[in-house]
Amino acid sequence: EPEVTQTPSHQVTQMGQEVILRCVPISNHLYFYWYRQILGQKVEFLVSFYNNEISEKSEIFDDQFSVERPDGSNFTLKIRSTKLEDSAMYFCASSGPLAGGRTGELFFGEGSRLTVL
Amino acid sequence: AQRVTQPEKLLSVFKGAPVELKCNYSYSGSPELFWYVQYSRQRLQLLLRHISRESIKGFTADLNKGETSFHLKKPFAQEEDSAMYYCALSHSGGYQKVTFGIGTKLQVIP
Numbered sequence: 280e281p282e283v284t285q286t287p288s289h290q291v292t293q294m295g296q297e298v299i300l301r302c303v304p305i306s307n308h309l310y311f312y313w314y315r316q317i318l319g320q321k322v323e324f325l326v327s328f329y330n331n332e333i334s335e336k337s338e339i340f341d342d343q344f345s346v347e348r349p350d351g352s353n354f355t356l357k358i359r360s361t362k363l364e365d366s367a368m369y370f371c372a373s374s375g376p377l378a379g380g381r382t383g384e385l386f387f388g389e390g391s392r393l394t395v396l
Numbered sequence: 397a398q399r400v401t402q403p404e405k406l407l408s409v410f411k412g413a414p415v416e417l418k419c420n421y422s423y424s425g426s427p428e429l430f431w432y433v434q435y436s437r438q439r440l441q442l443l444l445r446h447i448s449r450e451s452i453k454g455f456t457a458d459l460n461k462g463e464t465s466f467h468l469k470k471p472f473a474q475e476e477d478s479a480m481y482y483c484a485l486s487h488s489g490g491y492q493k494v495t496f497g498i499g500t501k502l503q504v505i506p
Contacts, residue, residue, distance in 0.1 A: 283439075312493070321498040322440070322482060335493050370440065384430070384442040385494060 281305045285371050285388035293396055295360050300391045302354045302371030311354045312372040312385065313346065315339070322370065328354065361395045368392050398423045400485050400497035408503045409473050417468040417500050419457075419483030429459055429466040430484040430494070440482070443468075453477070473504045 284303045292298050304311050313325040326336040328346055345357045354373075358365055369392075372385040399422045409415055421427060431443040444452045446459040446466060457468045466483060483497040 314496075322496040324493040324495060327493055337493070384445065385432075387440040389439045 283371055283373055283386050283388035285369075285391050287391055288389065289392045289394070291394045291396065292361055294363060298358045298361055298365075298393060300356045300358075300369050300371075300393070302356070302373075302388055303352055304354055304371065304373030305375070305386055306352070308373035308375045308386070310334075310374045310376075311346075311348070312374075313356045314370040314372065314387075315367040316370065316390075317364075317367045325356075325369075358393075361393075363395050366393055366395045398427070398485050398487075398495045400483050400495055402481075402483055402497035402500050404500050405498065406501045406503065408505060410505050411475055412472050415468075415470040415473045415477070415502065415504075417481050417483075417502065419466045419468065419497060421464050421466065421483070421485050423464075423485055423487075425487055427485045427487065429457070430486070431455070431457055431466075431468050432482040432484055432496070434480040434482070434499075436479070443481070473502075475504050475506055478502055478504045 283305055286301045290298060311328040314322050315325055316322045324337050326340045326346055327334045331348060343359050347355050368390045370390045371388040374385050375383045401420045403418050429446040432440050433443040434440045444457060455468055455470045457466050459466050480499045480501050482499045484494045486494045
């Protein structure tokens with residue numbers, strides 16, 4: 280069964296460093312997402328991506344964040360200058376289209392845990 | 397703004413007892429409601445969605461627009477039901493962000 284894969288599973292970085300989290304969505308999916316979950320808090324939407332552009336983003340997704348689909352298979356989240364409060368589990372998800380313009384369920388990766396020191 | 401409220405962070409029940417995980421939402425448009433589940437050491441996955449009207453692993457959930465609720469129910473809890481359960485909402489139609497509740501940890505006591 281196809282799965283969303285994420286790398287790395289855990290990354291430790293110093294405050295101010297750049298971090299790139301990578302995701303390989305399910306191959307025939309067209310919609311891609313990043314969510315994050317700070318320890319003990321809820322899963323929060325960051326950004327959705329469709330047709331090679333951001334379709335929606337939350338207020339969390341400020342200028343420090345960017346997403347890219349560089350090669351048709353990977354979907355990356357970049358944090359330019361990490362802050363302590365960026366420490367969280369970051370989940371990638373993808374979904375496929377359904378009839379009537381709807382999207383299917385979200386398929387999640389296992390997450391990348393980011394620790395900023 | 398869309399919002400999902402799960403009032404209980406932890407729900408403990410005995411095996412064989414009924415389960416009800418509460419979820420209330422606020423949304424001005426026509427929402428689509430989901431329950432996602434995360435078993436220990438596994439990824440977040442869809443359990444059921446309201447438009448499917450199906451029972452998955454014995455769980456059902458009915459959308460009550462009058463009470464803006466989408467409670468998850470199961471008549472007899474099993475130990476393997478122990479997991480984190482997240483109620484979620486999205487705008488129906490088109491690609492859309494999904495807003496999650498804070499989650500309820502269900503603990504089934506043998």
